[in-house]
Amino acid sequence: MKQVAVFETRVITCLGDLNQNWSALMAGSSGLGPHAAFPGMTVGAIPALEDPLGRAKRFSQLIDLIALDWPPLPIDTSLVVATTKGAIDEIWQGDSGSRSLGQPWNCGEFIGQRFGLKKGARTVSAACASGTLAIINGAMQIINGEANFVLVVGFDLLSEFVASGFSSLKAISARPCRPFDQNRDGLSLGEGGCAILLGARELGRTHGFKEMAVVSGWGASCDATHITAPSREAVGLIETIGLATKNLKLTVGGINAHGTGTVYNDAMEIYAFSKLWENPPPVHSVKGAIGHCLGAAGLIESAIAIKSLNERTIPPTVGLERPEPQLGQALTGHAVPITTESVLNCNSGFGGINAAVLFSNDPKQK
Numbered sequence: 001m002k003q004v005a006v007f008e009t010r011v012i013t014c015l016g017d018l019n020q021n022w023s024a025l026m027a028g029s030s031g032l033g034p035h036a037a038f039p040g041m042t043v044g045a046i047p048a049l050e051d052p053l054g055r056a057k058r059f060s061q062l063i064d065l066i067a068l069d070w071p072p073l074p075i076d077t078s079l080v081v082a083t084t085k086g087a088i089d090e091i092w093q094g095d096s097g098s099r100s101l102g103q104p105w106n107c108g109e110f111i112g113q114r115f116g117l118k119k120g121a122r123t124v125s126a127a128c129a130s131g132t133l134a135i136i137n138g139a140m141q142i143i144n145g146e147a148n149f150v151l152v153v154g155f156d157l158l159s160e161f162v163a164s165g166f167s168s169l170k171a172i173s174a175r176p177c178r179p180f181d182q183n184r185d186g187l188s189l190g191e192g193g194c195a196i197l198l199g200a201r202e203l204g205r206t207h208g209f210k211e212m213a214v215v216s217g218w219g220a221s222c223d224a225t226h227i228t229a230p231s232r233e234a235v236g237l238i239e240t241i242g243l244a245t246k247n248l249k250l251t252v253g254g255i256n257a258h259g260t261g262t263v264y265n266d267a268m269e270i271y272a273f274s275k276l277w278e279n280p281p282p283v284h285s286v287k288g289a290i291g292h293c294l295g296a297a298g299l300i301e302s303a304i305a306i307k308s309l310n311e312r313t314i315p316p317t318v319g320l321e322r323p324e325p326q327l328g329q330a331l332t333g334h335a336v337p338i339t340t341e342s343v344l345n346c347n348s349g350f351g352g353i354n355a356a357v358l359f360s361n362d363p364k365q366k
Contacts, residue, residue: 014044044190044291054089054159059102127349131298177261179285190291219243253340259285288319
């Protein structure tokens, strides 16, 4: 069977590019703060993007930042795009109708043109698991012989529409979110974009690409418990991680969790990890630093997981002050070394959707 490798990553968040994100995480710094458009909230806005929020102009600027100085791609590279709402405020505010740029049904065409790709795009819009599911879709194309290389791009914008929705669910914290903290009280919204180049491992060198990690396993499921709430027994996430790790036959050196800072999501993940492992591997979340980037979250967090893998370090969870005790030493407010060369990234979304990808540099898991 073909092996799928990661050859390039590009991240843009409120903290900057991937290296800037990494430095901030290691320093325990957050990019979350107040914004005039979102009273009573803290958000992760990208300083380089111009207003208005949630609109086509902001979408095109974000894609330009992601595509800037991207290396030439093989001519037959496929494209998978992930987003939840795209530039939703264009429609919500009644400006442009269904033809508005940056919507889930047309953003793939624009992104493909920006990266110089000739094939059509597949777009995944599956709540907050969209980015991770898009990586899985790309990996499956390579395994099945549909493509040799797949560019996976995820994005979402700060949006008044989305903020209103989460606010109506009483899911937003007034202060920067505190993933896995005993006093957590809601999420912080962020915006961001990420591009990850996947390819058949044996072809990477012939194109001059440097291998960053191998996709050792993946899983996806839907527990369908509730339209927004996760399963209290974590049935979907437990099944998903079992698929990604071949029922834990593949070892996990660390977990980049979904970790939204909401009461029920974090409790569900803690339950899953404690059921799967007697002594869980180190667990962290990046959302206390950059906020919840929705459809881009799985991609951004995968890129950070790969960086973590190559730095052999799990960063601290920014905002974590009083860790929930159920995971013991797996939850910490400081960086810890990775003893096994693999990192699991997992995400969960509305409707009970769960997705996970295991990235590895361990020869036994390649």
